[in-house]
Amino acid sequence: MSSSTLPARAPAGPRHPDPAVSPSDHPRRRRPSLSPRWAAAAFAAPLVLYLLLFYVYPLVQNFSMSLHEYDRATFVYGGAPFVGFDIYADILGQDRFRRIAVQTAVFTVVSLVVQYVAGLGLAVFFRRSFPLSSVLRAMFLVPWLLPVIVSGTTWQWMMNADNGVLNRFLGVFGADPVWWLNAENALMAVIIANIWLGIPFNLVILYSGLQNIPGELYEASALDGASTRQQFWRITLPLLRPVSMITLLLGLVYTLKVVDIIWIMTMGTGTSQTLATWSYSMAFGKGTSASIQYSEASAVGSVLLVVALAFGLLYLALQRKQED
Amino acid sequence: MATKRRRNLAALGTVTLVGLALSACGAGGGAVPEATGDASEGTTTDEITFWDPYPQHTGGTPWDDLVTSCAPEGSTITRTAAPTADLMNQLTTAVREGNAPDVILLDNPAVPEAVSAGLVAAADQVGIDAAGIDENLLGPGVIDGEVYGIPFGSNALGLYYNADILDAAGIDPASITDWAALEDALAAVTEAGSEGITFSGIAGEEGVFQALPWFWGSGADLSDLGSADAVSTGQVMSDWIGDGYAPRSAATDNQSASWDLFLTGEYAFGENGSWFAAAAADSGFEVGVIPIPAKDGGVAPVPTGGEFLMAPVQSENASDHFANAAAVISCLTEGDKLLETNETLGYLAAKPDVRAEQVAANPLWEPWAPIVEGAEGRTTELGAEYVDVSARLSEALQVSLNAAGDTAQVETAFQDAGEG
Numbered sequence: 001m002s003s004s005t006l007p008a009r010a011p012a013g014p015r016h017p018d019p020a021v022s023p024s025d026h027p028r029r030r031r032p033s034l035s036p037r038w039a040a041a042a043f044a045a046p047l048v049l050y051l052l053l054f055y056v057y058p059l060v061q062n063f064s065m066s067l068h069e070y071d072r073a074t075f076v077y078g079g080a081p082f083v084g085f086d087i088y089a090d091i092l093g094q095d096r097f098r099r100i101a102v103q104t105a106v107f108t109v110v111s112l113v114v115q116y117v118a119g120l121g122l123a124v125f126f127r128r129s130f131p132l133s134s135v136l137r138a139m140f141l142v143p144w145l146l147p148v149i150v151s152g153t154t155w156q157w158m159m160n161a162d163n164g165v166l167n168r169f170l171g172v173f174g175a176d177p178v179w180w181l182n183a184e185n186a187l188m189a190v191i192i193a194n195i196w197l198g199i200p201f202n203l204v205i206l207y208s209g210l211q212n213i214p215g216e217l218y219e220a221s222a223l224d225g226a227s228t229r230q231q232f233w234r235i236t237l238p239l240l241r242p243v244s245m246i247t248l249l250l251g252l253v254y255t256l257k258v259v260d261i262i263w264i265m266t267m268g269t270g271t272s273q274t275l276a277t278w279s280y281s282m283a284f285g286k287g288t289s290a291s292i293q294y295s296e297a298s299a300v301g302s303v304l305l306v307v308a309l310a311f312g313l314l315y316l317a318l319q320r321k322q323e324d
Numbered sequence: 325m326a327t328k329r330r331r332n333l334a335a336l337g338t339v340t341l342v343g344l345a346l347s348a349c350g351a352g353g354g355a356v357p358e359a360t361g362d363a364s365e366g367t368t369t370d371e372i373t374f375w376d377p378y379p380q381h382t383g384g385t386p387w388d389d390l391v392t393s394c395a396p397e398g399s400t401i402t403r404t405a406a407p408t409a410d411l412m413n414q415l416t417t418a419v420r421e422g423n424a425p426d427v428i429l430l431d432n433p434a435v436p437e438a439v440s441a442g443l444v445a446a447a448d449q450v451g452i453d454a455a456g457i458d459e460n461l462l463g464p465g466v467i468d469g470e471v472y473g474i475p476f477g478s479n480a481l482g483l484y485y486n487a488d489i490l491d492a493a494g495i496d497p498a499s500i501t502d503w504a505a506l507e508d509a510l511a512a513v514t515e516a517g518s519e520g521i522t523f524s525g526i527a528g529e530e531g532v533f534q535a536l537p538w539f540w541g542s543g544a545d546l547s548d549l550g551s552a553d554a555v556s557t558g559q560v561m562s563d564w565i566g567d568g569y570a571p572r573s574a575a576t577d578n579q580s581a582s583w584d585l586f587l588t589g590e591y592a593f594g595e596n597g598s599w600f601a602a603a604a605a606d607s608g609f610e611v612g613v614i615p616i617p618a619k620d621g622g623v624a625p626v627p628t629g630g631e632f633l634m635a636p637v638q639s640e641n642a643s644d645h646f647a648n649a650a651a652v653i654s655c656l657t658e659g660d661k662l663l664e665t666n667e668t669l670g671y672l673a674a675k676p677d678v679r680a681e682q683v684a685a686n687p688l689w690e691p692w693a694p695i696v697e698g699a700e701g702r703t704t705e706l707g708a709e710y711v712d713v714s715a716r717l718s719e720a721l722q723v724s725l726n727a728a729g730d731t732a733q734v735e736t737a738f739q740d741a742g743e744g
Contacts, residue, residue, distance in 0.1 A: 075441075
């Protein structure tokens with residue numbers, strides 16, 4: 001039985017290069033210079049195709065839409081006239097744009113700063129383990145876990161001007177009731193809700209950042225007589241810088257594009273209109289105006305993208321500077 | 325170095341090619357939708373698609389059963405529902421992509437825009453018969469003299485009242501025939517410890533719908549939002565909030581939220597639609613309804629409410645699609661089915677004889693029939709321009725409600741709206 005298999009194996013067994021085989025070996029040796037390149041391309045192809053289909057193409061379409069004057073009919077039948085940057089000029093020149101841009105800036109900056117400070121405070125607080133600390137920490141994640149439609153509607157109820165729980169609470173201290181969701185106060189109302197929504201994100205990331213700071217540093221500094229305050233400013237904050245930067249950048253991008261919580265609470269009325277809700281209402285004919293404005297919406301969307309991109313580049317620059 | 329550059333060029337070329345191929349797809353690979361086709365040349369097909377703005381009527385509800393029962397012999401109807409704003413956008417995309425439904429049921433203020441964007445076919449082509457439908461209710465479906473769709477019925481706005489509260493305050497609801505009488509009644513009931521009136525002042529079309537009876541009742545005209553009469557509309561609603569007659573949440577309440585407030589039994593009046601007539605009869609207190617009064621007396625015209633049955637423009641086999649539409653639409657709007665359609669949705673029929681039948685069978689409808697008969701189409705006068713006018717009116721109303729009675733703010737808001 002075995003004798004019949006042995007002769008078949010024998011030629012393959014010895015690894016000595018056989019002169020008779022060498023001519024056919026040539027192409028095999030040259031192939032490595034070609035095939036890895038193709039193999040690499042083949043491996044990259046799905047990703048490249050994916051990026052083209054789902055990132056580049058929509059972006060290009062969005063930009064192209066903001067350069068043509070679309071209405072519902074031309075959206076369906078084509079033939080929207082090319083107007084160059086006229087729509088950008090028109091949008092950027094409006095008083096409304098300036099007002100909404102300022103509101104967006106206030107919404108974003110106030111949300112970011114308060115979320116970060118509160119998140120950092122809580123993260124430092126939870127760093128020292130104490131009984132039930134993990135339960136408490138888990139409870140702080142609730143805003144993150146709730147669907148925004150639920151939390152948004154709840155905030156709307158709580159902020160009811162006539163019988164909302166927030167005004168009742170203020171009444172205990174003798175304060176006058178606030179009409180939270182009217183045109184003037186709407187921005188403050190949505191900022192409060194958005195801060196509440198964003199604290200868990202900051203808490204989680206900053207808390208995990210704190211875990212990476214070696215405990216010996218605190219021990220050493222304590223031996224040198226550093227106070228808790230000095231430990232925070234000299235150790236915690238500097239070592240948390242990379243994590244803080246990414247938290248703030250992600251927070252900025254999230255906050256810039258927030259539509260849901262604002263829409264549920266006020267539909268972007270009054271001062272609560274931001275560039276994102278404005279773009280959304282124009283793109284889909286929702287809110288105060290049912291008239292659809294495809295081109296204006298994509299122009300505002302592009303402006304938002306450029307702002308987010310600018311901060312992304314700033315982040316990269318800061319990161320590089322830190323590495324040097 | 326040279327090979328690297330060549331490789332980059334090749335990559336760039338591939339990217340460009342893929343991009344071009346993609347944009348070619350985007351421009352519509354198939355046939356372009358056209359306003360061609362004739363129902364009389366088509367035959368009904370196996371599958372019929374029907375879109376409506378009633379997501380609350382899910383599968384198996386009476387409305388769903390009614391629609392699917394209208395399938396011609398050998399066909400089945402697939403119903404899809406989405407809220408009005410989404411439905412309009414979905415229709416736009418579907419017509420563009422050449423897969424529009426056979427029948428669309430669209431809220432009446434959206435009809436002129438759908439027509440001007442070329443999304444729906446003319447009734448003649450589709451074989452839809454508008455005979456026997458009241459002119460005021462058909463109005464929004466007629467653009468430049470051409471009929472595009474038909475309503476099966478209409479709903480309307482009235483002023484519901486809590487009879488217990490009015491009795492206690494010694495007010496006869498029949499005496500409320502002008503704004504001054506309503507003002508006195510509101511003052512009297514709030515004096516007696518009750519709340520005044522609930523309405524929906526939410527931004528957008530819904531709030532405008534609720535404001536139009538007061539707007540038209542003041543003598544104002546949609547073509548002039550800055551007129552003194554128009555300002556008086558904003559003022560009266562603003563004062564309700566300023567004087568504490570209406571809840572401040574009215575500025576953000578939709579009609580359901582406003583109805584829930586009325587159902588608490590604390591409010592004397594609630595401006596709301598005939599679609600709540602049946603629910604009103606089931607509430608824990610006695611509810612009556614009066615027409616919304618005009619400023620100087622009489623009944624204010626209310627905007628017609630309700631949807632239009634239409635057939636979207638098709639890219640392929642238009643005649644067959646139109647034959648489907650004709651079969652389903654005639655089923656829902658003709659003969660005995662018209663009564664069933666309206667009773668199922670809580671609407672009053674668009675044809676006078678069927679409406680009379682409804683009123684005779686159900687006294688609940690009695691106060692509503694004259695209101696529907698006096699209603700005006702929102703878009704009848706302005707056509708597709710209405711959408712923009714409505715948006716400006718909505719902004720002015722929002723400012724007015726937020727101003728809580730401040731006359732200067734209300735006046736400026738309406739004047740700005742008139743100029744915009």
